[in-house]
Amino acid sequence: xxxxxxxxxxxxxxxxxxxxxxxxxxxxxxxxxxxxxxxxxxxxxxxxxxxxxxxxxxxxxxxxxxxxxxxxxxxxxxxxxxxxxxxxxxxxxxxxxxxxxxxxxxxxxxxxxxxxxxxxxxxxxxxxxxxxxxxxxxxxxxxxxxxxxxxxxxxxxxxxxxxxxxxxxxx
Amino acid sequence: xxxxxxxxxxxxxxxxxxxxxxxxxxxxxxxxxxxxxxxxxxxxxxxxxxxxxxxxxxxxxxxxxxxxxxxxxxxxxxxxxxxxxxxxxxxxxxxxxxxxxxxxxxxxxxxxxxxxxxxxxxxxxxxxxxxxxxxxxxxxxxxxxxxxxxxxxxxxxxxxxxxxxxxxxxxxxxxxxxxxxxxxxxxxxxxxxxxxxxxxxxxxxxxxxxxxxxxxxxxxxxxxxxxxxxxxxxxxxxxxxxxxxxxxxxxxxxxxxxxxxxxxxxxxxxxxxxxxxxxxxxxxxxxxxxxxxxxxxxxxxxxxxxxxxxxxxxxxxxxxxxxxxxxxxxxxxxxxxxxxxxxxxxxxxxxxxxxxxxxxxxxxxxxxxxxxxxxxxxxxxxxxxxxxxxxxxxxxxxxxxxxxxxxxxxxxxxxxxxxxxxxxxxxxxxxxxxxxxxxxxxxxxxxxxxxxxxxxxxxxxxxxxxxxxxxxxxxxxx
Numbered sequence: 001x002x003x004x005x006x007x008x009x010x011x012x013x014x015x016x017x018x019x020x021x022x023x024x025x026x027x028x029x030x031x032x033x034x035x036x037x038x039x040x041x042x043x044x045x046x047x048x049x050x051x052x053x054x055x056x057x058x059x060x061x062x063x064x065x066x067x068x069x070x071x072x073x074x075x076x077x078x079x080x081x082x083x084x085x086x087x088x089x090x091x092x093x094x095x096x097x098x099x100x101x102x103x104x105x106x107x108x109x110x111x112x113x114x115x116x117x118x119x120x121x122x123x124x125x126x127x128x129x130x131x132x133x134x135x136x137x138x139x140x141x142x143x144x145x146x147x148x149x150x151x152x153x154x155x156x157x158x159x160x161x162x163x164x165x166x167x168x169x170x171x
Numbered sequence: 172x173x174x175x176x177x178x179x180x181x182x183x184x185x186x187x188x189x190x191x192x193x194x195x196x197x198x199x200x201x202x203x204x205x206x207x208x209x210x211x212x213x214x215x216x217x218x219x220x221x222x223x224x225x226x227x228x229x230x231x232x233x234x235x236x237x238x239x240x241x242x243x244x245x246x247x248x249x250x251x252x253x254x255x256x257x258x259x260x261x262x263x264x265x266x267x268x269x270x271x272x273x274x275x276x277x278x279x280x281x282x283x284x285x286x287x288x289x290x291x292x293x294x295x296x297x298x299x300x301x302x303x304x305x306x307x308x309x310x311x312x313x314x315x316x317x318x319x320x321x322x323x324x325x326x327x328x329x330x331x332x333x334x335x336x337x338x339x340x341x342x343x344x345x346x347x348x349x350x351x352x353x354x355x356x357x358x359x360x361x362x363x364x365x366x367x368x369x370x371x372x373x374x375x376x377x378x379x380x381x382x383x384x385x386x387x388x389x390x391x392x393x394x395x396x397x398x399x400x401x402x403x404x405x406x407x408x409x410x411x412x413x414x415x416x417x418x419x420x421x422x423x424x425x426x427x428x429x430x431x432x433x434x435x436x437x438x439x440x441x442x443x444x445x446x447x448x449x450x451x452x453x454x455x456x457x458x459x460x461x462x463x464x465x466x467x468x469x470x471x472x473x474x475x476x477x478x479x480x481x482x483x484x485x486x487x488x489x490x491x492x493x494x495x496x497x498x499x500x501x502x503x504x505x506x507x508x509x510x511x512x513x514x515x516x517x518x519x520x521x522x523x524x525x526x527x528x529x530x531x532x533x534x535x536x537x538x539x540x541x542x543x544x545x546x547x548x549x550x551x552x553x554x555x556x557x558x559x560x561x562x563x564x565x566x567x568x569x570x571x572x573x574x575x576x577x578x579x580x581x582x583x584x585x586x587x588x589x590x591x592x593x594x595x596x597x598x599x600x601x602x603x604x605x606x607x608x609x610x611x612x613x614x615x616x617x618x619x620x621x622x623x624x625x626x627x628x629x630x631x632x633x634x635x636x637x638x639x640x641x642x643x644x645x646x647x648x649x
């Protein structure tokens with residue numbers, strides 16, 4: 001069961017990530033990226049890390065992707081038009097070549113790293129899983145780090161006021 | 172845990188900030204409302220609360236400790252805040268700064284500074300640092316129509332975010348050294364337990380990265396690049412506030428972390444800080460000499476003063492430690508006075524912050540010229556003002572600790588710095604009047620300037636009482 005779920009999530013993540021690069025419409029890319037992040041969250045659940053999975057959804061799929069979408073919308077990228085040929089060096093053939101080289105390097109790096117440490121290195125300890133449990137994180141947040149937690153609210157308030165001050169329209 | 176006493180001053184300032192914000196919300200368009208009153212009430216309240224907490228050594232949540240050291244810094248911050256509020260009313264109205272937001276952000280920044288001075292957990296120090304930094308970044312760029320302000324704010328923000336990353340990385344290494352704790356006392360205990368032999372690499376990394384984070388905030392060389400642009404671009408009143416407040420808070424945390432938790436590694440960090448202190452004193456002074464803009468000049472002067480205070484940390488015997496606190500107070504009252512006058516002389520159209528704008532001030536505004544002279548002489552370290560005593564104690568401590576070279580550099584740079592302070596004085600008294608409009612200055616702002624002057628002379632003529640208090644308060648953290 002776990003294995004099947006793993007392959008499903010992994011396949012979604014990989015396919016969606018590949019498709020992100022291939023889209024002509026940036027909006028579609030963003031949607032596919034969200035799909036990929038969702039599949040990653042599924043993988044975290046399989047790894048007994050529910051808290052990481054939830055933060056993945058909230059922060060990446062939620063907050064950061066909304067930010068991405070807004071930027072894409074504000075930049076007003078032309079919708080279904082075919083991309084103009086080689087607008088910049090980054091998108092042109094040189095850019096593709098650099099991208100291919102970088103991804104090959106990254107792949108080689110991962111293979112090298114995994115072969116050096118061996119797959120047996122990863123901890124199989126069930127106790128390790130409980131460390132990241134939501135209850136433990138919550139307990140430590142509201143006892144040991146209670147003040148830091150509360151002080152963060154002031155920090156966020158300051159950030160909000162600051163954003164409003166700087167973004168406000170002059171009248 | 173159930174003891175909330177230690178956080179009372181912080182909470183009072185936060186509440187006054189929220190009150191300032193709400194006042195802005197219910198203010199009718201065009202209605203004039205003395206929002207700074209909330210600030211004055213909150214800051215006086217926080218000062219009174221700090222006096223009540225004196226000698227109680229209250230501890231809240233295990234991470235906020237109102238020892239006399241933190242309370243001394245609290246009082247310095249309250250003085251800075253109250254003077255800022257007294258000068259602000261004139262300036263805010265004249266320069267069309269959004270009042271409610273301005274006062275709220277200033278007060279939030281002060282609450283962050285107080286938190287930073289009292290925190291005994293690196294994580295809380297970091298959060299406090301971010302509270303005050305975010306507020307100050309925004310204050311720097313609060314006049315959005317000014318390109319210089321936006322440029323300064325943006326530089327300050329980018330470099331500040333960068334330094335925060337360094338600081339956080341340092342915290343992570345300290346966390347590793349102390350086996351999973353960010354509490355200062357745990358880190359100190361872990362370090363003194365393994366004091367024999369070479370310290371682990373992780374500990375040295377932690378020291379280095381934390382030092383970078385603090386050095387940025389106190390604008391020590393080579394992390395000072397943002398200072399001139401941010402100080403020049405910001406509204407002058409904000410420059411006055413941040414050149415004193417941010418420095419006081421950052422030095423407080425610097426002293427607390429380095430002289431208590433990281434003291435076992437003293438032999439390793441003293442040489443680094445000694446070099447930084449020397450470079451800071453020299454660069455601040457030498458580059459300051461060639462400036463023609465008063466705010467930029469005072470920015471370099473503030474870099475030089477950070478160097479003198481670093482000298483106090485380097486020569487941290489009992490005299491040196493008390494000297495840092497004394498210096499912070501004397502620097503705060505004189506620098507905020509000097510920049511306050513520059514701020515009060517600005518108009519909506521022109522900031523009047525060029526050196527030539529001050530020519531002939533003596534003929535049109537003799538009182539202001541006199542006060543400005545006093546503050547500048549104090550910054551230069553001429554008796555009988557506060558600046559002289561502060562420098563005297565710092566250099567004495569350096570000599571006692573055998574840092575002769577640093578003390579000589581300090582004295583020489585002080586002598587050079589007198590040149591550029593005196594240049595303004597000469598401009599004010601001995602040249603023909605510049606053709607500028609001098610705005611009216613309210614009675615409240617004049618009272619503030621008067622208070623700063625009295626404090627400058629009091630610290631310069633009768634320093635022993637304050638110095639005893641400083642000595643008493645710094646002894647609570649070591």
